[in-house]
Amino acid sequence: MKSIVLFGAGNVATHLFRAISNTRNFRVVQVYNRTPANLVPFQTLVDTTSKMEEVKPADIYLIAVKDDAILPLVKELIFRQALVVHTAGAVSIDALENLDRKGIFYPLQTFSKTKKVDFKNIPICLEATNPQDLELLEELAGSISEKIFRINSEQRRSLHVAAVFVSNFVNYLYSEGEAICKENNIPFEILHPLILETAVKATGMSPLAAQTGPAKRNDTQVIQSHLELLTGDQQTIYSLITQSIQNLHGKEL
Amino acid sequence: MKSIVLFGAGNVATHLFRAISNTRNFRVVQVYNRTPANLVPFQTLVDTTSKMEEVKPADIYLIAVKDDAILPLVKELIFRQALVVHTAGAVSIDALENLDRKGIFYPLQTFSKTKKVDFKNIPICLEATNPQDLELLEELAGSISEKIFRINSEQRRSLHVAAVFVSNFVNYLYSEGEAICKENNIPFEILHPLILETAVKATGMSPLAAQTGPAKRNDTQVIQSHLELLTGDQQTIYSLITQSIQNLHGKEL
Incomplete structure (x- = not known):
């Protein structure tokens, strides 16, 4: 049984905590967070702390805090x-920094806090400075997901x-699609099936190869008619993406 | 039983033909297409023609041809x-034009020709110049889909x-996401779950309200690091959408 101290209490930390709880060989022994109030949801489930000097020894320190809080936290580790x-x-x-044993588990x-996610289908990108640690991360990742990738920092x-x-x-x-609908008293839900089908198609x-639409067809009349309906950022974005689609597909306006 | 002549043999026409074939009260009695070769898939199923003078009388003429072929076709109708x-x-x-009875069935x-679609969940936007015709279109639309909307031409x-x-x-x-992956030897499938989840979330x-990411957080360090990795249209698009997200959410770079 490998022990883990989890740093952070946000969306990613919460989902990781749940996923790791369901594994056989890994156990979160403590959750650390700087702000005690954020630890409340964890208190009945696991030991928690807001004091760095109380952080327990463990096999893995798993840091799931905001990007710019990582470095200060690492400096404080005892x-x-x-x-x-x-x-x-x-x-x-x-x-x-200059830690001997370090890695990435991305x-x-x-993630949103309220919505449950099925970790099995979430790709986990791994990196570590030494081979045994990479194997340990692969064991952890493999016990919560079926999609494990070795990705170095440059690729990441x-x-x-x-x-x-x-x-x-994309969001x-x-x-912007929602805003255009609202301005014209059109229910945005009309676009829901199109949004989903476009995503499914791309996977x-x-x-x-799946690209369609007026830009791809070089349908200048429709493009012009659309531009006339738009102003501001919407118009600028429409022009630029139309141009980029045509550049990508080797056409000219 | 209402009779329909279907004009066109492309993706939309093909899917409409299939969907209408499963209704009780509507029947496609003929498919017209200018190019005889495109009618081959329909020939064993229904009467077909490439000659306008052979087009049958019917209750509804349903035109599913390319946008710029609509007007010439309508002018020829006998x-x-x-x-x-x-x-x-x-x-x-x-x-x-000056037809007495006209409407939209959008x-x-x-649509792609090979992939089956479930018409039940496809929103159909209807418009007609007279109320009885709108009711007829609502009956047709309602017999193939559960999502019917009245949308006028300006809204459409x-x-x-x-x-x-x-x-x-979005596609x-x-x-561009696929291109960035390819350039860095990263399998694009790593992004598939994210693509699907982002779409599902937006519906x-x-x-x-769902917007996240460096632009929304105004994370200038990450934005700068991303811009350094990009060139050409990718860089231009990155800058502009980042700026637009910040405009939309009331922040400044």
Whole structure:
């Protein structure tokens, strides 16, 4: 049985806590968080602390705090023999400084506290400075998910950019679609099936091959008619993405 | 039993043909297409023709051809007593010219020929110049889908723009995400669960409220690090959407 101290009490930490609780070979022995109030949901389930000097020795220190809180936290760690692992997509392994044993355990999914997630299908990207630690992380990851990938810090930085494109930026386009509907008294739910089908399609074939629409068809009349309806950022985004689609597919306006 | 002549043999026409075949009260009596070769898949199922003078009288003429082929086709129609309906999101009802009985039957979904679709969940946007015809279209739409909406031509124009944002433009962002992965030897499938979850989330809550990511958090360090990795259109798009997210959420870079 390997012991884990979990640092953090936010969405990622909460979901990891639940997932690890269901494993045979790993156990969270303590949850640390700087703000005591955030530990309340964990108190009946596990030992908790807000004091770094009370942090227990363990096999793995799993850090699931905000990106810019990782480095200050690592500097304060007293028991430095554990494998120290963070869960951030955008932070290099170098942020774990001069620790002997360090690694990354990056679950690539969007988490909200209330919504249950099935960790089995969440890809986990792993990295470690020494081979035995990588094996230990693979054992931990493999006990909660079926999708394990070895991804180094340089790849992870690019992967994080790609994730911003396909998730944060995509959600921005959804919200502009919602805004256009609202302005015209159209229920946004009309677009729900299209949103879902577009996502499903992109996971079944290359999205490059799946591209359709006025930009791809170079339908200048429709493009012009759409631009006339738009103003501000919506118009700028429409122009630029239309142009980029045509660049990508080798056409010209 | 109401009779329908279907004009067109592409994706939308094919899916409509299948869906209408399963209704009790409507029957496609003929499929018209300018190019005889495209009629081959229909020939064993229904009467087909490529000659306008052979088009049968019917209760409804349902036009599912390319946007810019609608007007020329309508001009050629000989039997002008039918209710003439087109299926295009981007074409106004005025394109049906001086016909007495005209309407719109716009199924809002992305269709591919090979993939089966369940029409029950596809929203159908209806419009007609006279109330009886609107009722007839509601009967037809209601017999193949559970999601019927009355949407006038002005609303439909905006709806079509919104659909371009949440589908064509979203797919463009997927393809940039795919390109970034390829360049860095990362399997794009790592992003599949994130793509699906982001879409599902946006249909369960307002995407405006669901927005996350470096732009929303105003995490300038991560944004800067991402911009350094990107060039060309990817960099331009990253900057502009980041700025737009911050405008939308009332923050400044």
